[in-house]
Amino acid sequence: MAGLGGRMSTVVKAKVSKLLDRAEDPAETLDYSYQKQVEQLQNVKKGIADVVTAKKRLQMQENSLQQSVVKLDTQARQALAAGKEDLARTALERKNVAQTELQSLDTQVAELEDQQQKLTDSEQKLRAKIEAFRTKKEVIKAQYSAAEAQVRISEAATGVGEQMADVGLAMQRAVDKTENMRARADAVQELEAAGTFEDITQLGPGEDDIDRQLKELSSQPAVDDELAKMKSEIGQGAPAPQIAPGEQAPAGEGEKA
């Protein structure tokens, strides 16, 4: 261990050793310790399944956001064609928020995929080590005196334990990450669900609280650009359908659906 002064690894190692110490003496009963390892391997599998579930959840959210984007775009066009620029702007603000969220979801899904891969690799290593431990303990039991066997098994069990601690750490990090993502995704989903117009006529004049929040979240320059672009596509002065009863139609526009 000459020159082992790297404090970064020493701190991590010391903590892993503490985790291992906290576990029951791994060599106490060989078969019991093996049984424990197998149990923990099951927990690892469960943990991986949780990450996969979290990922699927995010992917479903991506799908529904994609649909919202299309819907809001259509609504903005309809509103603009009806000469209701405010409505169009609101729809585009919401679309902008949904698009930003989509990008962030993409990153999150990629991160979870990475975590899932790491955990799967780690689980495979753990399984291989447990299997090696099983073989080794039988060999050692047969070949060595009780005292010697104890020492050797203890070494082997520490090797398994270290991998176990490693998977445990990876699992904890994955859980923390998915919890953060879930909290954020839930918040945006709530906002987004409340913000998508089921029917454009539902949106009356004035802004409700959700509109204000969405406005804050969206990028106004991007919304301005898109609105201008949409205007030029639709063509100024084109006859517009009246789709929002209760709102005053722009002067000179007839009704057309």
Place this chain on the structure above:
Amino acid sequence: MIVRISGEGQYRLSDADGERLNQLENEVVAIVNDGREDDFRAAFQAVLSFVRAHGTELADDALETSEVILPPSDATYDEARHEFTGEGLIPD
């Protein structure tokens, strides 16, 4: 010596490479202690790359204990900073 990169695996390094690793690692610790957040990522990744490039990965079924355990590659500056002050990656 056996070096583990958390979340990745174990590598066998020669004693000479172990010395070099030690130096690289101390640079990271110095960066964290000086609060040079911008330099952290490159220096930390250099430690990990060094191990991956110079070490031989152990077989999955190897039952050896690591002499050195490095934080996972996605460890952040904040986590590293907390690691040296008590909390961090692994709870006390």
